Structure formats: structure tokens, C-alpha cells
Amino acid sequence: MTETFDAIILGAGGAGLMCAAIAGQRGRRVLVIDHANAPGKKILISGGGRCNFTNLGTAPDRYISMNPHFVKSALGRYGAQDFLALVERYGIAWHEKTLGQLFCDGSARQIVDMLLSECDRGEVELRVAAPISDVAHGDGQYRVTHGGRVAQAPALVIATGGPSIPKMGASGFAYDLARQFGLKVVEPRPALVPLTLSGEEALFRDLAGVSAPVVARCGKASFAEAALFTHRGLSGPAILQVSSYWYPGQPIGIDFLPRAPEDWLIAAKRERPRATVQQLLAAQLPDRLAGALAERLALTGGLADQKDRALVEAGQRLSDWRFVPNGSEGFAKAEVTVGGIDTAGLSSKTMEARKVPGLYAIGEAVDVTGWLGGYNFQWAWASGWAAGQAL
Numbered sequence: 396m397t398e399t400f401d402a403i404i405l406g407a408g409g410a411g412l413m414c415a416a417i418a419g420q421r422g423r424r425v426l427v428i429d430h431a432n433a434p435g436k437k438i439l440i441s442g443g444g445r446c447n448f449t450n451l452g453t454a455p456d457r458y459i460s461m462n463p464h465f466v467k468s469a470l471g472r473y474g475a476q477d478f479l480a481l482v483e484r485y486g487i488a489w490h491e492k493t494l495g496q497l498f499c500d501g502s503a504r505q506i507v508d509m510l511l512s513e514c515d516r517g518e519v520e521l522r523v524a525a526p527i528s529d530v531a532h533g534d535g536q537y538r539v540t541h542g543g544r545v546a547q548a549p550a551l552v553i554a555t556g557g558p559s560i561p562k563m564g565a566s567g568f569a570y571d572l573a574r575q576f577g578l579k580v581v582e583p584r585p586a587l588v589p590l591t592l593s594g595e596e597a598l599f600r601d602l603a604g605v606s607a608p609v610v611a612r613c614g615k616a617s618f619a620e621a622a623l624f625t626h627r628g629l630s631g632p633a634i635l636q637v638s639s640y641w642y643p644g645q646p647i648g649i650d651f652l653p654r655a656p657e658d659w660l661i662a663a664k665r666e667r668p669r670a671t672v673q674q675l676l677a678a679q680l681p682d683r684l685a686g687a688l689a690e691r692l693a694l695t696g697g698l699a700d701q702k703d704r705a706l707v708e709a710g711q712r713l714s715d716w717r718f719v720p721n722g723s724e725g726f727a728k729a730e731v732t733v734g735g736i737d738t739a740g741l742s743s744k745t746m747e748a749r750k751v752p753g754l755y756a757i758g759e760a761v762d763v764t765g766w767l768g769g770y771n772f773q774w775a776w777a778s779g780w781a782a783g784q785a786l
């Protein structure tokens with residue numbers, strides 16, 4: 396027997412649940428299907444269990460997409476303050492951590508429960524642990540075979556996310572489905588992901604566990620946050636941020652002393668001629684990092700023994716230390732995916748496919764990737780809201 400709905404949403408993550416709640420509350424009969432055994436699993440593990448659910452600084456320039464304008468409409472109509480108002484309506488306590496990042500005081504579970512309550516208000520039917528074996532389209536209806544049942548609706552929403560963290564149920568299903576309906580997919584890459592260093596840079600791998608506030612750069616992108624050395628390479632917020640802009644072969648530049656004036660070593664030579672570079676660095680950076688950098692700079696003796704030119708060069712190197720990562724830790728460790736369903740085929744107002752009436756794509760499945768800091772959930776809410784209004 397085929398069950399009939401007004402809309403079927405594939406994926407019960409942040410985007411799918413928001414979309415379902417909005418459409419359901421607008422009177423649509425909505426079915427949500429997910430192959431995982433529970434909804435919102437990524438929300439539960441996000442933000443260290445406290446869910447960094449939005450960012451007060453949300454703006455289009457904090458998103459990566461082949462079309463940087465695509466996000467404007469949805470974010471303009473459903474912004475950080477709108478989601479915050481919902482959170483407050485549910486009495487969920489929250490705090491701003493840093494850089495506009497809003498977290499639950501308690502647990503990410505509160506966000507999932509809130510979304511599920513919103514779905515209940517819209518009488519949304521949710522089916523989890525329901526593997527999807529077939530999606531077909533004909534006579535104006537999308538037919539989804541899942542767990543031995545068949546449901547049909549004139550509207551289908553792809554909200555199955557990207558392939559980051561497969562052990563949480565993530566898959567490339569959205570891309571396969573998009574291609575099945577003739578939509579293009581921008582090559583997906585792991586993003587917000589630790590980068591790995593080769594043997595040549597092993598000196599830095601010995602610093603595993605050391606972190607420092609830096610400015611990390613990749614191409615034109617630059618982020619002033621902490622970098623962390625790991626036993627495989629580089630991580631920490633600054634590195635995760637630049638990883639989203641990184642292509643294999645490109646160097647990452649790190650400014651270890653972003654507040655130091657350009658000629659600070661020359662000035663130090665005059666003030667403390669007998670001090671060593673390592674001593675100066677150790678006054679500003681963790682000891683082990685200062686030692687590793689000084690060893691690489693190889694300026695033996697005191698500052699008075701160094702030529703000014705050598706000190707200028709050392710200063711320049713410290714402000715733009717080049718690493719050429721040999722890879723990243725991949726989708727297994729990536730928080731998100733850059734790339735996805737090409738926005739050129741979608742309406743930025745409704746998220747509906749331009750050439751496939753009734754087919755929608757939202758959330759991380761789409762070629763829109765936010766910076767670290769709550770931007771990705773804000774995109775999930777905003778794109779889900781936009782489609783939910785249109786269904």
C-alpha cells in the first residue's frame with residue numbers, strides 16, 4: 396500500500412527537522428525518513444555536546460560556495476536572531492562563548508528536543524532506522540521505498556547532509572539522488588578538518604598537544620584563532636578554518652607572533668643583546684614551540700652575534716611560517732563538507748530545483764559551507780526554513 400503525504404523529507408538532521416516543522420505547522424502532511432536509529436545525531440555531538448547552534452556574526456561572507464550570493468536570501472529571511480528567539484521560547488539557557496558563537500549552557504539534546512517538539516506541533520511523521528532503497532518520480536509524485544514501505548508526495552526534500560563523519564550515519568546519498576534527477580554536484584572535499592604533515596616536518600609533530608594563538612592563512616583566507624600541533628600535523632580552530640580553503644599542494648602560512656611589530660627582533664637586539672632568539676620566543680610562546688622554532692631558525696648565540704638582516708629574515712619567517720600539508724584527516728574527521736549539490740540548479744529563495752518541480756535540497760547537502768562557529772547550523776536552519784515555507 397502506498398501512503399500519501401504533501402512532502403517527504405529525507406534526513407532528520409538540523410535542516411530536515413527545521414524544514415519539517417515549518418511545513419507541518421503550515422498545514423502540510425509531512426513524512427521525515429532517516430536511516431539512522433535516532434534523529435539529529437550530529438546536533439548531539441556538536442559543540443562538544445553543547446551545540447554551537449548559531450553565530451551572531453552570521454553574514455554571507457562567512458560561507459564558501461561556488462555562488463557566494465546564494466545564501467543571502469535564506470539567511471536574510473531566517474537569521475541568527477530568529478533561531479535564538481526559538482531557543483528562548485523553549486527556555487533553553489545559552490551563552491556566547493567567543494566571536495559571536497552561541498552555545499547551550501546545558502546540552503545539545505535540548506536543541507534536538509526543541510526541534511522534535513516543533514515537529515510534533517506540525518504533526519510531522521518521523522521514521523528512523525528506515526533505509527531508503529528506492530526513489531522514483533512519475534505522474535507528479537515522488538515515491539520513496541523505505542524499510543519495506545512506500546510513501547509518495549508531490550514534493551521531496553533532500554536533507555541527508557554530506558559525507559563527513561560516516562560513522563554518524565553520514566553518506567553521499569544526497570549527491571547520488573541529485574545526480575539521478577539531473578542536478579550537478581560540486582566536487583565534495585573534507586572541510587573544518589585537521590591537516591597532516593609529512594616526515595620532513597616531523598619536528599612539529601613532536602609538539603603534539605602544544606597550542607598557541609596565531610594567524611593562519613591559506614590563499615586570501617586568514618583566521619586569528621588558536622592552532623594546535625597534533626601527532627599527525629596541525630589542528631585547532633585556526634587550522635580547521637583555513638582547511639576549508641585548502642587544496643592539496645597549497646602552503647599554509649602561520650604568523651606565530653601576530654602582535655609583534657615587523658622589526659621586533661632588531662629592537663630586541665638593541666635592548667637585550669645577550670638574549671637568544673629562543674629566550675625571546677619563550678617569553679611569548681609555549682616553551683616547546685619556542686624551542687622548535689628557534690632550532691629551525693638556527694641562529695646560534697645571542698642577538699648581538701646576529702646580523703640585522705638575519706634577524707629581519709627570522710622575523711619575517713616567524714610571521715609567515717610555511718607548512719605544506721601532505722593531506723587532511725579526511726571525511727572521517729571533517730566537521731563538514733565543502734562542495735555538494737550545485738546551487739546553480741536551485742532557487743535561492745525556496746531551495747527548489749529549477750528544472751525538477753517539487754524537488755528541494757537543503758542543509759549541508761548543498762554547496763554551501765560555513766566557517767567554524769555555528770555558521771553551519773545557521774545555514775541548516777535558514778535553508779530548512781526557506782524550503783519549509785515553500786512546500
Ligand SMILES: Cc1cc2nc3c(=O)[nH]c(=O)nc-3n(C[C@H](O)[C@H](O)[C@H](O)COP(=O)(O)OP(=O)(O)OC[C@H]3O[C@@H](n4cnc5c(N)ncnc54)[C@H](O)[C@@H]3O)c2cc1C
Pocket residue numbers: 405406407408409410411428429430431434435436437438440441442443446447448449525526527554555556557559560563564565566567568729730731757758759760768769770771772773775
Ligand atoms: C563533530 C561535529 C561537530 C559539529 N559542531 C558544529 C557546531 O557546533 N556548530 C555548527 O554550526 N555546526 C557544527 N557541525 C556541522 C553540523 O553538524 C552540520 O553542518 C549540520 O549537522 C548539517 O545539517 P544537515 O541537516 O544538513 O545534515 P546532517 O545533520 O548530517 O543530517 C543528515 C541526516 O540524514 C541522514 N542520512 C544520511 N544519509 C542517509 C540515507 N542514505 N538515507 C537516509 N537518511 C540518511 C543522516 O542519518 C542524518 O540524520 C559539526 C559537525 C560535526 C561532525
